[in-house]
Amino acid sequence: MFALSKVLRRTQRLRFGACAAVYSKEIHLGERSFFTLESPSIVYDKCESVPRFYEISSMSKRALSSNAGTKSDEDEDDLEDGFSELESSKSSQETSSSSDDSEDDEVTPKGKLSADEDDADEEEELELDLIETEDGGKTVEKKPSELFTTIVSAPGLSVGSALDKWMEEGNEINRIEVSKAMLQLRKRRMYGRALQMSEWLEANKIYEMNERDYASRLDLLVKTRGLEKGEAYMDKIPKSFKGEVIYRTLLANCVAACNAKRAEVVFNRMKDLGFPLSGFTCDQMLLLYKRVDRKKIADVLLLMEKEDVKPSLLTYKILIDIKGASNDINGMEQIVETMKDEGVEPDFQTQAITARHYSGAGLKEKAEKVLKEMEGRSLEANRRAFKDLLSVYASLGREDEVMRLWKICESKPRFDESLAAIHAFGKLNKVKEAEEIFEKMVKMDRRASSNPYSVLLRVYVDHKLLEKGKDLVKRMAESGCRIEAMTWDALIKLYVEAGEVEKADSLLKKASKQSHTKLMMSSFMYIMDEYSKRGDVHNTEKIFEKMREVGYTSRLRQFQSLIQAYINAKSPVYGMRDRMKADNIFPNKSMAAQLAQADPFKKTAISDILD
Known part of the structure; x- marks a missing residue:
């Protein structure tokens, strides 16, 4: 039996207290609840089999701590929004963009080419799990279906009309064709069109809806219109179809939206309904707490041990990434060893995560050793590793290795490899080489994809090439590409x-104002941080509220920037602790210092004399 929490205890980075979650009465979606900790000798005798996770309104002195490491508390605070690999969950909403990849390659969002790498493989696994053929088999064909081509060719909001015409021409629409088209739309993140197709299918009663059809619709609604619309749709789903797939889909989207309150409520509801605790739900909670409250990671691990839920490959990836991001290389290595001892072999992505953290810690030899393991005996046989190899070698400053790899795949590069190469040469200050690869991609890409533009724009941002960036955006608009979230993000940062x-x-x-895309959180933070530096409290507060409106619930990072705006403006902060408490945000060491500095009632030497 695995003992990940013991490994973490031995590394003295995540200190686990002997504790467990206290349970309360049954809750329903939308209700508030609380999280406390008690000794297991008290809890286990009076609890049901699967603990619930509750939102934090206060933490006892026995609360679990996550004093990870070799960095100061201030540095550790900065890691909250800087984890390098698995920042988004399987149905990533934060990086929602209509990626227009080639049929042969997976979606490559911004994160795949930077330190905030998205777990696209895991996302694709979730997408496939929502799509089935009539015989129960998963549809994974890569060749575009005619139905998909028809939907993509339809202008704007006229997918329904295009499907009506398709039927009038005598074409058949069955579950197999729909599954193919749905998968291809999802892989390209064309969620709006996928939703239109789903609505048309139900309205025209093309076939009888099953649980996965409802789950797919729920997923698309949340991705395009937000959690509230998704929850409202859940009320309309027939009770007989409201099973585990529905709830885990909602849970994954709550995690993707970084909404801890909603995720915890859904988790508890699944328990109340008698769904067995699974590796999927535990991994989702780990992803959530990795981003919003690392202290509660211990709760999930202890729960997994108690319920004998074996860690998945994703579980290990998350823990490896947390350790690496905290600069706890010894702890990271011990988790890798535990993973191997349990018979779970690292895949390319796990190796890439490890190599990136070695690189970030300045351990070049160890990083290069892992990269050579990724290459294996034949680079051609390990073609899937190319994009990660290019990226990590670039971070190591190994221009020779980047050139060597690019020469191997240059004659017939895959889409994602070309994107990675643009980014890698940009890291190496080889802007001209990055531009040459971009030009080749544009000539070869028959669908006017936005991805090459977005990645080259990111290179221009890194090198502060404002005029080139402006020209590239104009060229992008002229080419017919729709400007998506990651492009706006790069342009705003520029x-x-x-x-x-x-x-x-x-x-x-x-x-x-664009309805087809949700902006990335970083797009708001660039501007908010700049206003904060200027001491512009009004505009900082404005961006803070705008983020809440679009669905980015308050996090420690946002409050830090907001408080700093008041400090820089030399303006007193009234009621900030109450605002944080209302959002279940509790100050860490560095934020406590910020609050003390901005406290309008703080004691000074002069005030003591006057008193």
């Missing part, structure tokens, strides 16, 4: 880096 924060703010407003 203007912020150039000192034109007002222009960046104007772009943010313009992009926010």
Whole structure:
């Protein structure tokens, strides 16, 4: 039996107290609840089999701690929004963009080419799990279906009309064709069109809906219109179809939205309904707490041990990434060893995570050793590793290795490899080489994909090439590409880096009005941080509220920037602790210092004399 928590205890990075979650009465979606900790000698005798996770309104002195490491508390605080690999869950909403990859390659969002790498493989696994053929088999064909081509060719919001015409022409629509088209739309993150197709299918009663059809619709609704719309749709799903697949789909989307309150309520509801605790739900909670409250990671691990839920490959990836991001290399290595001892072999992505953290810690030899293991005996046989190899070698400054790898795949590069190469050469200050690869991609890409533009734009951002960035965006618009979330993100950062924060703010407003995409959280934070540095409290508060409106619930990082705006403005902060408490945000060491500095009632030497 595995003992991951013991491994973590031995590394003295995540200190686990002997504790367990206290249970309360049954709750329903939308209700508030609380999280406390008690000794297991008290809890286990009076509890049901599967503990519930509750939102934090206060933490006892026995609360689990996560004092990870070799960095100071201030540095550790900065890690909250800087984890390097698995920042988004399987149905990533934060990086929602209509990626237009080639049929042969997986979606490559911004994160795949930066330190905030998305777990696209895990996301694809979830997407496949929502799509079945009539015989129960999963549809994984890569060749575009005619139905998919028809939907993509339809202008704007006219997918329904295009499908009506398709039927009038005598074409048949069955579950197999729908599954093919749905998968291809999802792989390209064309969630709006996928939702239109789903609505049309139900309205026209093409076939009888099953649980996975309802789950797919729920997933698409949340991705395009937010959690509230998704929860409202759940009420309309027939009770007989409201099974585990429905709830885990909602849970994954709550985690993707970083909404701890809703995720915990859904988790508890699944328990109340008698669904067995699974590795999927535990992994989702780990992903959530990795981003919003690392202290509660211990609760999930202890729960998994108690309920004998074996860790999955994703479980290990998350823990390896947490250790690496906390600069606890010894702890990371012990988790890798535990993983191997349990018979779970690291895949390319796990190796890439490890190599990146070695690189970030300055351990070049160890990083290169892992990279050579990824290459194996034949690079051609391990083609899937190319994009990660290019990226990590670039972070190590190994121009020779990047050139060697690119020469191997240059004659017939895959889409994601080309994107990774643009990013890698950008890291190496080889802007000209990055531009040459971009030009080749544009000539070969028959669908006017936005991805090459977005990645090259990111290179221009990193090198503060404002004019080139502006020209690239104009060219992108002229080519017919739709500007998506990651493109807006790069463009907004470009203007912020150039000192034109007002222009960046104007772009943010313009992009926010687009209904087909949800802006990335970082797009707001670039502007918010800049206003904060200037001591512009009004505009910092404005961005703070805008983030809440679009669905990014308050996190420690946002409050840190907001409080710093008041400090820089030399303006007293009233009621900030109450605002944080209302959002279940509790100050860490660095934020406590911020609050003390901005406290309008703090004691000074002069005030003591006057008193």
